[in-house]
Amino acid sequence: MKPNLPRLSLNRVLAGALIVTALTCASASAANRPNIVLIFSDDHAYQAISAYNDPRHLIQTPNIDRLAREGIRFDRCLVPNSICGPCRASVITGKYSHRNGFYNNTNSRFDGSQTTFPKLLQAAGYQTAIIGKWHLVSDPTGFDYWQILPGQGVYYNPPTIENGKRVKHEGYVTDLITDFSLDWLKHRDKSRPFLLMCQNKAPHREWEPALRDLDHDGDRKYAEPPTLFDDYAGRGLAEHDQDMMIEKTMNNRDLKLIPPAQLTPEQRKAWEAYYEPRNAAFRAASLTGKDLVRWKYNRYMHDYLGCIRGVDNNVGRLLKYLDDEGLAQNTIVVYSSDQGFYLGEHGWFDKRWIFEESLRTPLLIRWPGVVKPGRVNRDLVSALDVAETFLEAAGLPAPADMQGRSLVPILRGKTPKDWRKSFYYQYFEWPQPHHVRPHYGVVTDRYKLVRFQAADCDYWELFDLKKDPRELRSVYGEPGYAKVQRQLTGELTKLRTDLQAPDQFPPEVYGNPPKAAAAKR
Ligand code: CA
Numbered sequence: 001m002k003p004n005l006p007r008l009s010l011n012r013v014l015a016g017a018l019i020v021t022a023l024t025c026a027s028a029s030a031a032n033r034p035n036i037v038l039i040f041s042d043d044h045a046y047q048a049i050s051a052y053n054d055p056r057h058l059i060q061t062p063n064i065d066r067l068a069r070e071g072i073r074f075d076r077c078l079v080p081n082s083i084c085g086p087c088r089a090s091v092i093t094g095k096y097s098h099r100n101g102f103y104n105n106t107n108s109r110f111d112g113s114q115t116t117f118p119k120l121l122q123a124a125g126y127q128t129a130i131i132g133k134w135h136l137v138s139d140p141t142g143f144d145y146w147q148i149l150p151g152q153g154v155y156y157n158p159p160t161i162e163n164g165k166r167v168k169h170e171g172y173v174t175d176l177i178t179d180f181s182l183d184w185l186k187h188r189d190k191s192r193p194f195l196l197m198c199q200n201k202a203p204h205r206e207w208e209p210a211l212r213d214l215d216h217d218g219d220r221k222y223a224e225p226p227t228l229f230d231d232y233a234g235r236g237l238a239e240h241d242q243d244m245m246i247e248k249t250m251n252n253r254d255l256k257l258i259p260p261a262q263l264t265p266e267q268r269k270a271w272e273a274y275y276e277p278r279n280a281a282f283r284a285a286s287l288t289g290k291d292l293v294r295w296k297y298n299r300y301m302h303d304y305l306g307c308i309r310g311v312d313n314n315v316g317r318l319l320k321y322l323d324d325e326g327l328a329q330n331t332i333v334v335y336s337s338d339q340g341f342y343l344g345e346h347g348w349f350d351k352r353w354i355f356e357e358s359l360r361t362p363l364l365i366r367w368p369g370v371v372k373p374g375r376v377n378r379d380l381v382s383a384l385d386v387a388e389t390f391l392e393a394a395g396l397p398a399p400a401d402m403q404g405r406s407l408v409p410i411l412r413g414k415t416p417k418d419w420r421k422s423f424y425y426q427y428f429e430w431p432q433p434h435h436v437r438p439h440y441g442v443v444t445d446r447y448k449l450v451r452f453q454a455a456d457c458d459y460w461e462l463f464d465l466k467k468d469p470r471e472l473r474s475v476y477g478e479p480g481y482a483k484v485q486r487q488l489t490g491e492l493t494k495l496r497t498d499l500q501a502p503d504q505f506p507p508e509v510y511g512n513p514p515k516a517a518a519a520k521r
Pocket residue numbers: 042043083084085204338339
């Protein structure tokens with residue numbers, strides 16, 4: 001028998017029940033919003049993460065590998081502009097350099113009034129912190145707590161700026177960044193979810209390992225890349241006329257032939273105890289030609305990989321804290337870098353190019369209950385996607401003008417049918433510091449079409465990664481590639497229109513004024 005209630009009050013009861021249910025669901029999902037830890041290193045090449053299985057087997061990184069084993073490894077995570085500041089600006093804004101205004105590392109300054117994902121998470125109740133390398137010149141915005149390195153920062157005894165105040169420290173930069181991150185985690189408000197951006201300086205130039213790690217490799221001879229002595233045949237002016245060579249560009253600081261200035265007398269003793277006997281042997285050998293390049297390459301690998309050892313150990317400390325505190329289950333942990341890096345490929349160190357080693361950056365994501373452990377993905381994803389991914393994970397809508405796309409469907413195991421099949425890249429910084437000419441282009445799973453453009457050149461190149469994975473010979477203009485070239489040219493035009501990339505830029509986007517830079521060279 002129906003209860004004898006007037007119609008109006010029945011509706012009122014139902015409406016009330018719906019409101020109660022909605023509130024319960026909303027507060028439940030708010031309570032379950034995942035924490036986010038973004039561990040972001042500087043210039044960490046995927047070739048130097050053992051989970052990426054580089055054939056040279058340069059290093060074992062068991063702690064970083066844990067994220068690949070317990071989460072997903074992305075093999076084609078591409079950056080929109082392969083240098084430090086610009087990529088960082090793209091990560092937090094979800095936009096290309098031409099939309100967020102941060103083009104280069106020499107005169108760009110981040111406009112902190114624009115929308116970023118940390119600001120949106122903060123407004124939605126997340127506690128937010130950034131600790132370590134920031135490199136965007138203006139003060140961070142959108143963070144409850146920030147402790148950053150001034151500029152590039154230094155490896156030994158680095159000063160930091162903590163919420164605007166300069167602080168001195170003794171210790172090694174990667175350890176300190178992790179110490180400060182753990183301190184912040186310990187003192188956070190445990191009733192709210194958090195975003196922690198733990199941003200290492202390592203393994204950026206000048207590649208200075210923790211003193212305890214100086215003897216990490218037992219004077220190992222590192223396997224060389226097949227292109228260590230690349231002659232750049234089959235490519236144009238830009239590749240021939242750059243300034244990022246192990247042979248010519250590395251200086252005495254890079255090569256540890258002189259000690260870093262920041263060491264205490266005691267630290268300097270430990271530093272010299274390792275390097276000085278080896279430097280004496282090097283001087284006595286008077287190496288020349290290829291032997292000299294090989295020595296430099298080996299010293300470079302020793303130092304670079306020594307820095308990675310410090311990063312990996314500290315990733316282990318952070319993961320252990322999450323385990324010990326019972327936080328691992330509801331925390332998304334991401335490991336990535338602001339771009340890839342050349343570890344001797346093409347005779348180079350540094351980054352910048354649309355070519356694979358600098359275009360691709362490592363991306364590992366662990367999200368228990370969402371990401372099935374041990375997955376590997378080859379979709380074209382990007383550093384631009386980070387912002388929208390975190391927003392969706394937190395249950396927040398992404399602003400319509402962000403230019404990436406949330407990776408959440410891919411993390412859940414299903415790549416959307418309309419996922420990007422091509423990616424737009426554009427690099428500006430010129431001519432300082434490494435004399436790499438500005439270029440832009442389109443990348444697909446197999447091809448790369450690129451246009452180099454500077455006062456002294458305007459030319460195109462086309463690479464077929466299936467036949468030429470090391471990108472040694474441009475096939476632009478070859479009859480066999482006419483159709484591919486036409487398709488890619490059309491795709492590039494379409495991407496530039498969709499992404500609102502201007503045809504002309506003012507001179508300041510290239511960094512140092514060309515005249516002053518030319519005089520310095
Ligand atoms: Ca970098």
